[in-house]
Amino acid sequence: MHTHSRIGLLARTPGCTAGTIFAYGQTSSGKTYTMKGSENSDGIISMAIMQIFQTVIAVRSLTCSSNRDFLLRVSYLEIYNEVIKDLLNPENSVNLKIQENPQSREMFIKGLTELSVGSLDEIDQCLRIGEANRHVGETNINEFSSRSHTIFRIVSSGASLEDVPSAAVKVSTLNLVDLAGSERVGHTGAEGVRLKEGGHINKSLLALGNVIKKLTEEGSAASHVPYRDSKLTRILQSSLGGNARTSIICTVTPAAAYIDETHSTLKFAGKAKQVKNKPEVNEVR
Numbered sequence: 001m002h003t004h005s006r007i008g009l010l011a012r013t014p015g016c017t018a019g020t021i022f023a024y025g026q027t028s029s030g031k032t033y034t035m036k037g038s039e040n041s042d043g044i045i046s047m048a049i050m051q052i053f054q055t056v057i058a059v060r061s062l063t064c065s066s067n068r069d070f071l072l073r074v075s076y077l078e079i080y081n082e083v084i085k086d087l088l089n090p091e092n093s094v095n096l097k098i099q100e101n102p103q104s105r106e107m108f109i110k111g112l113t114e115l116s117v118g119s120l121d122e123i124d125q126c127l128r129i130g131e132a133n134r135h136v137g138e139t140n141i142n143e144f145s146s147r148s149h150t151i152f153r154i155v156s157s158g159a160s161l162e163d164v165p166s167a168a169v170k171v172s173t174l175n176l177v178d179l180a181g182s183e184r185v186g187h188t189g190a191e192g193v194r195l196k197e198g199g200h201i202n203k204s205l206l207a208l209g210n211v212i213k214k215l216t217e218e219g220s221a222a223s224h225v226p227y228r229d230s231k232l233t234r235i236l237q238s239s240l241g242g243n244a245r246t247s248i249i250c251t252v253t254p255a256a257a258y259i260d261e262t263h264s265t266l267k268f269a270g271k272a273k274q275v276k277n278k279p280e281v282n283e284v285r
Contacts, residue, residue, distance in 0.1 A: 018106075018172060018173040018174070018175075018238060018239065018243060018244040018245070019172070019173070019174045019175070019244060019245045019246070019247075020174070020175040020176075020177065020236060020239035020244055020245075020246045020247070021035075021044055021048065021174075021175070021176055021177065021246075021247045021248075021249070022035075022175075022176075022177030022178070022179055022247075022248060022249070023035050023044075023177075023178070023179060023248075023249040023250070023251055024179055024205075024208075024248055024249070024250050024251070024265065024268060024269075024272075025181055025182075025250055025251035025252055025261075025265045026181045026182050026251075026252075026253065026258060026261035026262075026264075026265065027180070027181030027182065028181065028253065029181060029251040029252055029253045029258075029261075029265075030251045030253075031178065031179060031181060031249075031251050032178055034249055034251060035176065035177075035178045035249075036178065044176065044249070045127070045152060045176045045178075048174065048176060049120065049123055049154070050120065052072070052154065052156065052174070053119075053120055056070050056072075056156075059158075070156060070157065070158045071116065071156070071157040071158075072116065072117050072118070072123075072154060072155070072156055072157075073114045073115065073116050073117070073154070073155045073157075074114070074115055074117055074123060074126050074152065074153065074154050074155075075088065075109075075112050075113060075114045075115070075152075075153045075155075076088050076113075076126060076127070076129075076130035076150070076151070076152050076153070077096070077109060077112060077150065077151050077153075078130075078133075078134055078135065078148040078149065078150045078151075079148055079149045079150075079151075079204065079231045079232055079235075080135050080147065080148035080197075080200075081148075081196065081197060081200045082200050082203075082204070082230070082231055083095050083231075084096040084097075084098070084109060084112075084231055085133075085148075086111075086112055086113050087129070087130035087131075087133045087134060087150065088113040088115065088126060088129055088130060088133075089113040090133050092111060092112075092113055096109050096110065096111055096112055097109070097110050097111075098110075098231065098234050098235060105238065105242075105243075106173070106238055107234060107235050107236075107237055107238065109235070114155070123154075126152075127152065130150070130152065134148060134150060135147040135148045135197075147180060147197045147201070148180055148197075148201075149177065149178070149179050149180055149201075149204065149232050150177070150178045151175055151176070151177050151235065151236075152175075152176045152177075152178075153173060153174070153175050153176075154173070154174045154176070155171065155172070155173050156171070156172040156173075156174070157170070157171050157172075158170050175236065175239060177236070179205070179232075180201045180205075181201070182201065182202055182205050182261065182264075203230065204230040204231070204232045204233075205232075207226065207229040207230035207232065207233050208230070208232060208233055208240075209268055209271075210226055210229065211225055211226060211227060211229075211233045211240055211241075212240065212268065212271050212272050212275060213271055214226065215240065215241040215274075215275045216271055216274040216275060225241065227240070239277075240275070241275050241276070241277060242277060242278070243277070243278060244277055245277065246275075246277055248269070248272050250265050250266070250268065250269040250272075251265070252265050252266070
């Protein structure tokens, strides 16, 4: 697990493993800008998607497009007040449940909308639909504060058509996560709904920190990792100490008023760097 950006998690080896990238830090420290960018600057999500398509094109050109087939599927969800919502189809969001694939041990959301995509424009359209349905709100320190965690997932399946029907299908998953930031009521001035949202955000981030801490322990102390303490850590279970390549980007603000939050973020980064994942090839026959 690394605490710096490494875009080629999935794209360098299409179909070989799972990858996750997310930004961690206090509210208004630049997480959403880092992940999603702006009109004048691409974010991690845009660059990762671009590299996936470039790699698929390169592989096809080397192996001949008639002999290699790829399928890309995307889904987009948010965790708002510990309730999972389908951002591509809000009408489908009746507290979706997390389930585990008994064979691969991967977590998935039962009933979550998953769309096949064949171009950058189609993925961009999915992102726009999801962003329009996401919960955001104003606080004292951020006019457009994220009030939920979001996960944009790309699943890539690839197989050689020459070996059909015996060929193994290699499956990769890339999770692009935009976390809501930790909050202090004294800074945000949150009340009512905003206060409730902030409480759920802080609770899930605390659970994430506890999972990271537990994964760095050795011996009997590491026997139980509390993935089930939040929906966020449960969904990202394989990305945290499991079968995945994971990069964490820790964001901080230079403002002196937030020195405690900055110190907390850097402590989290130090712990995260000690976690060792074991990525393996995912094949379905």
